Amino acid sequence: MVKRITELYQHLFILMLLWISVLSEETEEFCSVSASNEGGSCGEESKPAILPPRFIFYDVNPPEGFNLRRDVYMRMAVLARKLKKLGDWYLVLPPWGRIYHWQSADVGKQHQLPWSLFFDVPSLRKFAPVMDMNEYLSEHKSTEIDEVYVLQHYKDDWESGKWEEKYGIEPCNEKLPYSATPDGSYTGRFWGYNNFTAKQVRCLSFHGHVSQLKGLLKKTKARLVMVDHAEVALHDSFGDKLYWKARRSMRFAKHLVEVATDFRRNRLNSSDEADGVVRPTDWTKEKPRSGTLGGPYMCVHLRRKDFLWGRSKEVPSLESAAEQLRDMLLELYLDTLFVATDAPVEEFIQLQLLLSEFTVVRYEPSQEVRLDYKDGGLAIIEQIICSHSRHFVGTHESTFSFRIQEEREIMGFSPESTFNRLCGTAVKCEPPSKWRIVF
Structure with missing residues (x-):
């Protein structure tokens, strides 16, 4: 019996020595970095320094x-x-x-x-x-x-x-x-x-x-x-849980959200409460959602300028775009279209005339807003407005459209109302890829 107790104490003593050894090794490893920077070494008198950022x-x-x-x-x-x-x-x-x-x-x-x-x-x-x-x-x-x-x-x-x-x-x-x-x-x-x-x-x-x-x-x-x-350098994993956490954290600046919210309320009869898109102020508390309704309007991102020659087969003429949009508006029983576009004023007016039976609007900022938030802020305001629409139609291979689709995915809109595009010269075209959210 005495022998067993003695052996037990010996085992405990050895384990204690091993634990002390591990702790000393960890302290040495941490301390050596700062100590070497100061030309010294770790010892009993050394204290781990707070490393500079x-x-x-x-x-x-x-x-x-x-x-x-x-x-x-x-x-x-x-x-x-x-x-x-x-x-x-x-x-x-x-x-x-x-x-x-x-x-x-x-x-x-x-x-x-x-x-x-x-x-x-x-x-x-x-x-x-x-x-x-x-x-x-x-x-x-x-x-x-x-x-x-x-x-x-x-x-x-x-x-x-x-x-x-x-x-x-x-x-x-x-x-x-x-x-x-x-x-x-x-x-x-x-x-x-x-x-x-x-x-x-x-x-x-x-x-x-x-x-x-x-x-x-x-x-x-x-x-x-x-x-x-x-x-x-590529994404570690495109579309995984960590990707969506990073994406969720990219909330827009509050002053831009306020401008977009005022426009939706005054011009599109849309509000977060009525449209079912109220979100927590802290994205880490956001829960999975689906079936979001959106405002009583359709949004189209109509990319022009460099896409007209860079992707000529994928970008429709104004006449073709108007025809496609008319069919969608009638099918959805909507009479208001919001247009986010880089087209010149003349082309936008032409689109309004082609769709004269509908209310076709775009965001026209005051000079004060333009000076305060620049072109980048104005683009974000348009993205916010589009992300809250009942139905969204994008431009093929446009990252502007893709970011709107991500916002809508986070807010719980259906894939059918989010992943749509205008067709170019082809009568029919494949819809964009559906990158679904992972929580």
């Missing part, structure tokens, strides 16, 4: 449009969310500007615009640690980026005929918008700021999902890292 900046190919940039944000936000396990990383949101479709010359400057002008940034933070560039500059000042990685495609991406996740530092495929200075630093476009520089710029051939960048960031001791051409 680290920041990820990013940019995309300049010609990319507003709605594709929103998609790239989601990829980077998922990365930032997963990086929380590696330390105090923050994603700095690149200011908006230089968008092809923002062509108005009478709305003031349309560059270096903060995300808070278009989106509810506190809502974004409920998904990932993010901050506007102006917040960063106000709080942290440093404008010397330690490492810039310019993502590029491998030249032989598909030669092997199989999918392979990989990345590596390689010679640059194209001339970069960064130049070395005599002091060894780099200058470049850096979102239009002239006070940003970089210590190092390298090209990173990249093939695969955005979370691969975790491997890169695990190895670096840099505090300020920039990923240029972030559009090269």
Whole structure:
């Protein structure tokens, strides 16, 4: 009996020593990072220091449009969310500007615009640690980026005929918008700021999902890292639960929602209460829903301009568009059509004449609204109005239409009322893909 008790105490003592050893190893691993930065080492007198915050900046190919940039944000936000396990990383949101479709010359400057002008940034933070560039500059000042990685495609991406996740530092495929200075630093476009520089710029051939960048960031001791051409990195998983969480967090700025709500109430006899689209203020408390009614109007996104020559077979003439819209309005017993379009005034008037038996309206902002919210804000107002309609019809392969479909999916509209498109030269065409929500 005494022998058994002695053996039991020995086992307990050994387990206690092992536990102390594990704890000391964990403390050593954590402490060594800060200690090495200070030129010291961990010991009994050492206390784990609070590591300084680290920041990820990013940019995309300049010609990319507003709605594709929103998609790239989601990829980077998922990365930032997963990086929380590696330390105090923050994603700095690149200011908006230089968008092809923002062509108005009478709305003031349309560059270096903060995300808070278009989106509810506190809502974004409920998904990932993010901050506007102006917040960063106000709080942290440093404008010397330690490492810039310019993502590029491998030249032989598909030669092997199989999918392979990989990345590596390689010679640059194209001339970069960064130049070395005599002091060894780099200058470049850096979102239009002239006070940003970089210590190092390298090209990173990249093939695969955005979370691969975790491997890169695990190895670096840099505090300020920039990923240029972030559009090269793919979604970790398009359409999964995490994707939809990121998408739900992208609530529009309250001031834009208020403008759209006033327009719906005054011009379209529509309100959240009457239309069955009241949502909680906090997206994390939103529950699955279906059977949403929507306002007593139909919305069409009628893309013109570059789509007329870039996708000529998929974009109908005005006469054909009017004929298709008339059939839909009659079938739905609706007499009001809201039009979101980049068409010139003359084409919109022509469409009104072609559909003279219906009320055809578009959003016409005051000059004050135009100056305050710019072209990007006006586009969002139109998207909000379309997302609340009884029935939506989009333009084939337009990310503007796709974002509206996502909003409607979140609000619980039926697929039949959401995933529709105008047909081009063909009499009949396939409906758009139905990307259904995952909670």
